[in-house]
Amino acid sequence: MPENKVVELTVAEGVGVITINNPPVNALTLDVREQLRQVLQEVEGSNEIRALVITGAGSKCFVAGADIKDFPRQMENGPRENATIYKEMFTYLEEAPMPIIAALNGLALGGGCELVLACDLRIADELVKIGLPEVTLGLIPGLGGTQRLARLVGQTKAKELLFTGTIISAEEALRIGLVNQVVPQGTALEEALKLARKLAKGAGVAMAYAKHLVNAGSELPLQEALEMEMQHVEKIFDTEDLQEGLEAFINKRPAVFKNR
Numbered sequence: 001m002p003e004n005k006v007v008e009l010t011v012a013e014g015v016g017v018i019t020i021n022n023p024p025v026n027a028l029t030l031d032v033r034e035q036l037r038q039v040l041q042e043v044e045g046s047n048e049i050r051a052l053v054i055t056g057a058g059s060k061c062f063v064a065g066a067d068i069k070d071f072p073r074q075m076e077n078g079p080r081e082n083a084t085i086y087k088e089m090f091t092y093l094e095e096a097p098m099p100i101i102a103a104l105n106g107l108a109l110g111g112g113c114e115l116v117l118a119c120d121l122r123i124a125d126e127l128v129k130i131g132l133p134e135v136t137l138g139l140i141p142g143l144g145g146t147q148r149l150a151r152l153v154g155q156t157k158a159k160e161l162l163f164t165g166t167i168i169s170a171e172e173a174l175r176i177g178l179v180n181q182v183v184p185q186g187t188a189l190e191e192a193l194k195l196a197r198k199l200a201k202g203a204g205v206a207m208a209y210a211k212h213l214v215n216a217g218s219e220l221p222l223q224e225a226l227e228m229e230m231q232h233v234e235k236i237f238d239t240e241d242l243q244e245g246l247e248a249f250i251n252k253r254p255a256v257f258k259n260r
Contacts, residue, residue, distance in 0.1 A: 007035035009042055014200030015193065016049035021057035025064035028111045030073045033085060040089055044096070050204055050259060051196040052096070054119060055103040055189050056112075062104045062128070063112025068137075079142065086111065086143045090118035094148075094215060097208035099199045103192035104128045104179065109167065114141055117148035120211060122179040123195070124170040125188040130178065131167035151218065153177050203241045204259030 006022040006029070018039055020026045043049055056062040093100050093115075102108075102119040108130040116122055116130065124130070132141045132149065140146065141162070150158035153176045161168070173179045183191045199207065209232045217225035236242055241257045248255035 004031060005035070006032050007039050009039045011046070011048055013197050014048065014050040015196040016043055016046070016052045017189075017193070018043075018052065018054045019057050020055070020063055023058065025061045025107065026056040026058070026112070027064055027067035028086075029067045033082075037085065037089055040092055044092065049098060050200040051098050052093075052100045053103055053189070053192045053196050054093075054100065054115070055192070056105055059105060059186060061106040061112075062102070062108040063115055064107040065110030065112050065133075083142045086114075090115065090144055093118040095212075097211065098204070099196070099207055099211065101192045101196055103189040104130065104170070105186075105188050110134055110141070111143055114143040114145040114148070117145060117152060121195070122173075123181045123183060123188050123192045124173060124179040125185055126170050126182050127185050128170040128173070128179075128182075128188075129167050130170070130173050131165065132162060133165035133167055135163065136165040149178075201257065203245060203255070203257045205239045205241045206236060209236060 006020065008019045008021055010017045010019075018036070020032060020036070022029060022032050026032075043052060099121065100119045102116045102122045104116065104122060104124040106125065106128060108116050108128065110132060113130050113132050132145050134141050134145075141149075146158070146162060149161065152158075153161075157176055160166070168176075168178075170179065170182045174182050181191065213225075213229055213232060217228060220228065240260050244257055245255045
């Protein structure tokens with residue numbers, strides 16, 4: 001029998017779209033985990049993808065966490081091995097050179113929220129609910145949620161959300177800096193694609209450098225981070241993208257960046 005396709009990748013105009021399609025709630029099952037890993041390997045090996053969007057199928061759920069009924073299968077080799085596989089994938093998203101946008105079309109809970117936190121930008125449907133409710137089951141987030149949430153919204157707010165397991169609205173997520181933009185119902189993917197297409201035409205090397213500097217620099221003392229920034233400034237002067245950008249500006253024409 002053919003494998004049940006629960007994670008799909010499409011590519012057009014330099015933009016890759018990963019859709020988690022595991023009805024009814026796009027839960028993180030073993031099948032989703034394995035297929036997501038395969039799809040990310042495709043993304044990593046592609047020279048065509050210059051921006052990536054991740055979303056859920058349907059209109060109610062982005063990813064509504066793990067499937068508790070699937071826990072026994074996922075935990076056959078212990079919680080560390082299961083979590084490590086997810087962590088490696090989420091770390092790839094965080095460190096990949098291209099910009100990665102989460103298009104939140106519905107519930108983003110538990111592991112789904114942790115997936116969102118690993119993305120660079122987050123666009124949320126106005127009816128989205130998001131949170132890390134693991135504590136209500138006697139658990140803690142184990143896929144990077146405690147660390148990425150605190151880095152994104154600050155320790156005090158992160159502790160409040162983690163201690164209470166509160167699921168918050170899109171507007172509250174916007175207020176605390178958990179998402180970048182809230183859009184009308186049903187338009188999150190459309191808006192994410194608009195932004196992704198724009199970014200895919202941009203200076204890929206510059207965006208990759210900027211992403212790396214923000215991520216890595218936040219963990220360093222300021223002077224070390226500033227030195228790392230200067231090293232990347234020196235490197236970027238050797239890129240074709242910079243030369244193209246300067247020539248386009250001088251000649252008053254759109255730049256055509258080659259991502260090199």
